Amino acid sequence: MSLLTRDNPGETHLMMGNEAIVRGALEAGISVAAGYPGTPSSEIIETLAKISDDIYTEWSVNEKVALEVAAAASFAGLRSLAVMKQPGVNVAADFLMHLALSGVRAGMVIVAADDPGALSSVNEGETRLYAKLMEIPMLEPGNFQEARQMTCWAFELSETLHMPVLVRTVTRLSHASGNVTLGKLPKPDRKAFFQFNGDMLDPMEGPIMSPPVGIKHDSQQKKLEQAAQLFEDSPFNTYGGPESPELLIITTSICDLYSKEVVALLNLEDRVGILKIGTTWPLPAQPVLERLARTRNVLFVEEVQPFIEEAVKVLVAGSHLDLSSLTFYGKYSRHIPTAGEMTPERVTAALSTLLQLEPDPVSQDYPPRGTALPPIPPREISFCPGCPHRASFFSINTVLQLDNRQGFTCGDIGCYSMGMLPGGFFTLKTLHSMGSGSGLASGFGKLEKFGMNQPVVAVCGDSTFFHSAMPPLVNAVHNRSSFTLVVLDNSGTAMTGFQPHPGLPVDTKGDQAPPIDIEKVCRAMGATTRTCDPFDLEATQKQLLEFINGDGGVRVLILKQACALSPEKRHTRAFEVTVDPDSCLGEACGCNRICTRVFSCPGLLWDAENNQATINDVLCAGCGVCASVCPQNAIQRKELP
Amino acid sequence: MIALNHDPYNLIITGVGGQGNVISSRMIGNMLAAKGFQVTIGETFGASQRGGAVMSHVRISSKATLSPQIPVHQAHMVVSLEPIETLRVLESYGNPDVGVICNTRPTHPIGVISGRLSYPSTKEIKETITRLSARSWFFDATAMATEIGNPIFANIIMAGALAATKELPLDRNVFEETLKSKFPPNKVGLNLTAYDQGVGIINTDNASH
Numbered sequence: 067m068s069l070l071t072r073d074n075p076g077e078t079h080l081m082m083g084n085e086a087i088v089r090g091a092l093e094a095g096i097s098v099a100a101g102y103p104g105t106p107s108s109e110i111i112e113t114l115a116k117i118s119d120d121i122y123t124e125w126s127v128n129e130k131v132a133l134e135v136a137a138a139a140s141f142a143g144l145r146s147l148a149v150m151k152q153p154g155v156n157v158a159a160d161f162l163m164h165l166a167l168s169g170v171r172a173g174m175v176i177v178a179a180d181d182p183g184a185l186s187s188v189n190e191g192e193t194r195l196y197a198k199l200m201e202i203p204m205l206e207p208g209n210f211q212e213a214r215q216m217t218c219w220a221f222e223l224s225e226t227l228h229m230p231v232l233v234r235t236v237t238r239l240s241h242a243s244g245n246v247t248l249g250k251l252p253k254p255d256r257k258a259f260f261q262f263n264g265d266m267l268d269p270m271e272g273p274i275m276s277p278p279v280g281i282k283h284d285s286q287q288k289k290l291e292q293a294a295q296l297f298e299d300s301p302f303n304t305y306g307g308p309e310s311p312e313l314l315i316i317t318t319s320i321c322d323l324y325s326k327e328v329v330a331l332l333n334l335e336d337r338v339g340i341l342k343i344g345t346t347w348p349l350p351a352q353p354v355l356e357r358l359a360r361t362r363n364v365l366f367v368e369e370v371q372p373f374i375e376e377a378v379k380v381l382v383a384g385s386h387l388d389l390s391s392l393t394f395y396g397k398y399s400r401h402i403p404t405a406g407e408m409t410p411e412r413v414t415a416a417l418s419t420l421l422q423l424e425p426d427p428v429s430q431d432y433p434p435r436g437t438a439l440p441p442i443p444p445r446e447i448s449f450c451p452g453c454p455h456r457a458s459f460f461s462i463n464t465v466l467q468l469d470n471r472q473g474f475t476c477g478d479i480g481c482y483s484m485g486m487l488p489g490g491f492f493t494l495k496t497l498h499s500m501g502s503g504s505g506l507a508s509g510f511g512k513l514e515k516f517g518m519n520q521p522v523v524a525v526c527g528d529s530t531f532f533h534s535a536m537p538p539l540v541n542a543v544h545n546r547s548s549f550t551l552v553v554l555d556n557s558g559t560a561m562t563g564f565q566p567h568p569g570l571p572v573d574t575k576g577d578q579a580p581p582i583d584i585e586k587v588c589r590a591m592g593a594t595t596r597t598c599d600p601f602d603l604e605a606t607q608k609q610l611l612e613f614i615n616g617d618g619g620v621r622v623l624i625l626k627q628a629c630a631l632s633p634e635k636r637h638t639r640a641f642e643v644t645v646d647p648d649s650c651l652g653e654a655c656g657c658n659r660i661c662t663r664v665f666s667c668p669g670l671l672w673d674a675e676n677n678q679a680t681i682n683d684v685l686c687a688g689c690g691v692c693a694s695v696c697p698q699n700a701i702q703r704k705e706l707p
Numbered sequence: 708m709i710a711l712n713h714d715p716y717n718l719i720i721t722g723v724g725g726q727g728n729v730i731s732s733r734m735i736g737n738m739l740a741a742k743g744f745q746v747t748i749g750e751t752f753g754a755s756q757r758g759g760a761v762m763s764h765v766r767i768s769s770k771a772t773l774s775p776q777i778p779v780h781q782a783h784m785v786v787s788l789e790p791i792e793t794l795r796v797l798e799s800y801g802n803p804d805v806g807v808i809c810n811t812r813p814t815h816p817i818g819v820i821s822g823r824l825s826y827p828s829t830k831e832i833k834e835t836i837t838r839l840s841a842r843s844w845f846f847d848a849t850a851m852a853t854e855i856g857n858p859i860f861a862n863i864i865m866a867g868a869l870a871a872t873k874e875l876p877l878d879r880n881v882f883e884e885t886l887k888s889k890f891p892p893n894k895v896g897l898n899l900t901a902y903d904q905g906v907g908i909i910n911t912d913n914a915s916h
């Protein structure tokens with residue numbers, strides 16, 4: 067049994083932040099959880115699906131649908147959870163705006179995972195602003211224990227206010243682990259029924275909708291005032307430090323741990339106080355004003371946007387406090403950087419400047435003078451050995467070069483985003499949000515009228531196809547745009563850990579489910595379609611060339627080959643691959659070392675001493691593709707049983 | 708509770724995506740949490756499957772919850788599954804008192820495979836690490852792991868080696884218990900073998916210093 071379902075309150079275990087959130091949701095007795103995979107949020111739905119049969123868990127087709135699925139449960143009287151990474155909140159935002167207005171019935175919580183520093187994202191978006199924009203309450207856990215407690219309490223709050231509640235986590239909490247003490251597991255009554263016969267404005271018995279907007283918006287704001295009242299004496303807002311500190315740090319989320327640690331490390335406990343806010347929106351006035359009255363200098367330690375900084379300044383402007391007695395430092399004063407994630411060093415730098423501290427001697431003298439480090443080659447990320455995307459991009463790139471009309475490829479979100487890097491031959495020339503590759507291609511494909519004759523290619527993954535590439539494809543077909551969409555179908559949502567999607571014959575729990583055939587869908591839309599195995603370079607390139615030279619319209623090439631890390635492929639090799647030392651001519655060959663310099667699968671090694679390629683037995687996944695890349699047939703493959 | 712050599716104690720486990728250092732940081736973290744310590748493990752593994760550098764910060768204290776990032780130059784021990792990753796970590800987190808356990812088997816970055824960049828020689832790496840640390844151990848954990856049956860065991864061998872240095876209160880019984888709670892029974896035996904080999908290489912002084 068997973069420790070997450072142990073009913074031993076008081077026990078302490080090491081848990082990932084995301085697991086603590088799962089535990090909090092279980093302690094709240096949720097019945098439904100839906101989400102779309104996205105680092106760093108994916109483990110939440112994944113874990114729930116694995117450990118609990120009492121709950122309905124779903125990988126929805128996208129975040130907006132996930133939010134709708136969770137909301138339906140709440141409307142029918144069941145506590146529910148929606149989970150997404152920050153860009154997913156953008157996708158769900160349209161529905162969220164209306165949901166905030168209509169209100170919810172049983173407790174409903176949205177966990178949004180932000181990625182400050184874009185550790186595994188292609189933007190550095192900020193969910194906290196949504197709390198303000200959508201006018202809903204938000205909590206920000208500052209450690210692992212709070213991740214459990216806050217998630218659990220958020221459901222109660224949601225029920226008190228009849229509002230969805232946002233819990234905002236960040237990568238450094240979600241993917242880190244720490245000690246968590248378990249609370250009680252309830253035995254909820256899980257009877258679903260949607261009441262709708264009551265009065266239009268009755269939150270428990272009436273229909274649930276956003277109009278009448280005037281009345282609903284007014285009551286929404288009253289609920290927010292109530293939330294601010296409830297937050298006044300919340301145990302999630304804490305203060306530690308001297309009664310009248312020389313400097314007051316105001317912080318939220320995991321930044322609290324950095325602040326505490328640096329204050330201790332620099333021996334500033336007598337000079338600096340830390341006010342940690344857990345109930346970030348609406349910001350409760352009393353706990354903040356009380357502390358501001360006892361200091362003259364304030365430093366805001368937070369990531370991404372100056373959210374707390376602005377909220378506190380607004381609060382002060384409307385309070386009895388004498389503004390001229392306070393000086394604020396933070397993002398506006400540039401003492402805290404405005405981009406990138408928080409680090410202990412950033413807190414140290416701000417405190418050192420503000421309190422005029424001496425620099426740390428170790429950082430000054432290490433590595434010791436005279437110890438020259440050899441240049442350390444950077445470790446660029448690239449496709450795994452045996453990854454079908456390397457073969458696919460190799461073909462796309464080769465064909466566009468051959469065609470020689472400056473054709474280009476619009477990228478999308480997934481492992482294949484690495485197609486913009488050297489390991490993907492710099493194939494991608496645009497990269498934005500989910501599904502945007504196809505939308506951009508639809509637009510590029512209409513520019514012939516203005517003299518553009520470059521071939522347009524877009525790529526998208528199988529999961530991305532369902533998430534948001536279908537509408538632009540419909541758009542392209544209907545508006546007679548012209549481009550080639552390459553669907554990189556590797557049978558799962560590889561990047562985030564292989565979650566299933568609607569194209570697969572299994573659902574979130576691994577039970578049988580009707581698969582939706584991508585090729586049939588495209589054909590039904592009116593696109594010309596073909597399917598190839600990307601490991602067959604020759605066939606793939608021939609088909610691509612034909613599509614690119616075709617006479618217009620939307621053409622879809624599905625390149626089907628499972629991810630090298632997929633459960634069915636992992637630890638198995640299709641081929642035993644070797645390099646024949648007599649045939650490999652190395653630099654003298656004229657191939658420009660295509661296997662290692664161009665194709666550069668990490669399963670290959672360049673043996674500089676012997677001027678030859680070799681196979682790295684530890685890393686090679688045995689896909690056999692490099693054998694078709696070598697013009698000398700020096701790389702040989704033998705099929706394995 | 709047993710006192711730590713340093714409180715907080717800062718351990719870095721580093722390597723390349725796919726080498727499994729996330730598994731070993733969790734194992735070590737669980738072993739210490741089971742002994743009642745406050746443990747924080749900070750890791751980023753968004754790109755870990757795809758050959759990027761992966762670093763776990765394991766922080767142990769008997770007093771407080773620590774942040775998921777070790778402040779620069781504050782590591783007490785670096786356990787490294789890949790030679791140049793050791794250098795990369797030392798440059799930022801090292802200090803004159805740091806210890807190092809290093810797997811000597813290189814994993815070449817793409818830039819090296821393609822010939823754009825070069826990989827320092829083993830000799831140069833060892834010499835630099837020796838100069839940058841107070842104590843160090845080197846051995847080919849990948850070769851040992853391959854002999855046990857799978858290169859992935861290198862991370863467990865490293866955990867065993869760490870235990871043998873007695874830097875942290877890690878004991879074999881707790882390791883066995885932790886294994887049993889996380890792995891199916893058929894996986895327990897080989898993991899124990901790997902752990903014992905790691906202990907052995909330090910205790911028999913077979914790791915080159």
Ligand code: SF4
Pocket residue numbers: 448449450452453454455481556560561629630631632756757
């Ligand atoms: S996880 Fe799969 S899809 Fe992603 S890079 Fe590796 S092999 Fe390719």
Ligand code: SF4
Pocket residue numbers: 451452453643667668669670681685686687688689690691692693
């Ligand atoms: S067979 Fe060649 S291309 Fe495939 S994983 Fe091995 S080295 Fe890489």
